Amino acid sequence: MKALQFSRTGDLAALEVVExxxxxxxxxxxLVQIKAAGLNPSDVKNVLGRxxxxxxxxxxxxxxxGVVIEGPESLIGKEVWGTGNKIGFSRNGSHAGYITLPAKGVALKPSSLSFAQAASLGVPYTTAWDALERSLVDAKTRLLVIGANGAVGSAAIALAKVRGAQVLxxxxxxxxxxxLKEQGFNAIQLGKPEELAGQVSAVFESGADVIFDTTGFWLPASVQALAPFGRIAIIAAPVDGHVQLPALALYRKGGSVVGINSLLYGVEECARMLEQxxxxxDEGKLPLPTGLVETPIEEGLGRYAEVNQGSTDKVILIP
Structure with missing residues (x-):
């Protein structure tokens, strides 16, 4: 089978198309015959040695x-999708023609999604789902999503809308x-960090109950925009990993910070999220992915380079 493989890290030149x-x-x-595989920034960082x-x-x-070729009789021939923390890291991943993984580590693919659409959703949607679950977003929640145009941010606002949350x-x-307004969402343009609290209070009088910062740069400003007993979910940080947290303001509000890391979940846990x-x-409650860039796996090296250079295209590799 054709596959992308690297035998060293630190440079994308280490990535090769191999048999x-x-x-x-x-x-x-x-054994799943892969029909489509998503390319995420974390895949690029993996080759770079992060x-x-x-x-x-x-x-x-x-x-x-993809489609199950071998395994339990009940799964053979079934269209499935999956993601998880070991594949691509300590066992071979999805940028190949086939993949093996635990039978409980795949979920039946929604019939409304094509293979390419399903392959585009794993990391973004499980990350967003985990963020909403662990920060307790429900129909009573006033939610601010920072970076709502990104893959994870757009997944978060779509999932939060289904939950009935008030989304900004x-x-x-x-x-x-x-x-975003054309899609029916209330939206604001980010300016200076010190202006965020005023922008949020203009929409949510006492602040946001939950703030999901998908960018890694708005944690200090988010504390000021938080409602009493609010939660801030984060999935990223500055390059050096450090940020100055206004701890006095945070504890006076009774606030908390929730770290969200999709790499904490194995394929079986992710399969349960995908099922949910x-x-x-299929119920028509979530928007179908659009604007995907489908690429033969043999051309994957160039796509890796584009993502590394900051491209926001959602690339789907096709074996």
Whole structure:
């Protein structure tokens, strides 16, 4: 099978298109013929050596959709999708023609999603789902999502809308504000950090109950925009990993910070998440992905480079 593989880290030049034998599933595993695989920024960072627990040589890739070829009789021929923390890191990932993983680590693909659409959703949607779950977002929640135009941010506002939360989306550019308003979301344009609290209080009088910062740069300002007993969920940080937290303001508000890391969840836990929100696509409650860039896996090296250079295209690799 054709696959992308790297045997060293630190440079995207380490990534190669190679020919590998089709993997053989162990007892309790399935063999999935991959029809589409998502390319996430974390896949690029993996090749660059940002994850010290990655073992080499390794096929990268976390998200996939495909068809079960071998495994339990009840799953053979089924269209499935999946993601998880070990694939692409300590076991071969999805940027290949086939993948093996535990049978309980795949979920049935929603019929409303194509293979490419399903492959685009794993990391963004499980991250957003986890953020909403662990920060207790429900129909009574006033939610601010910073970076609502990104993959995780757009997933968060869509999922929060289904939960009935009051959603305020914050983005950088005026055209992004206009696009969100056309989708039916209340939106604001981010300016200076010290202005955020005023912008939020103009919409949510006493502040936001939950703030989900998908960018890593708005934690200090978010404390000022928080309602009493509010929660701030974060999935990113500045390059050096540090930020100055106004602890006095945070504890006076009874606030808390919730760290969200999709790499804490294995394929079986992720499959359960996919099952929960996957049905919402078939019920017409979540928007179907659009604007995907489908690319043959042989051209994946160039796509990796584009993502590393800041491209926001959602790339789908097709074996």
């Amino acid at each position: 590998l034998p089709t993997p053989v599933p162990a007892e309790g595993e399935v 994850f010290p627990y990655t073992t080499l040589p390794r096929v990268p890739g976390r998200d996939f959709a 989306a914050a983005v950088r550019r005026p055209e992004q504000v206009d696009a 929100f996957g049905q919402l696509f």
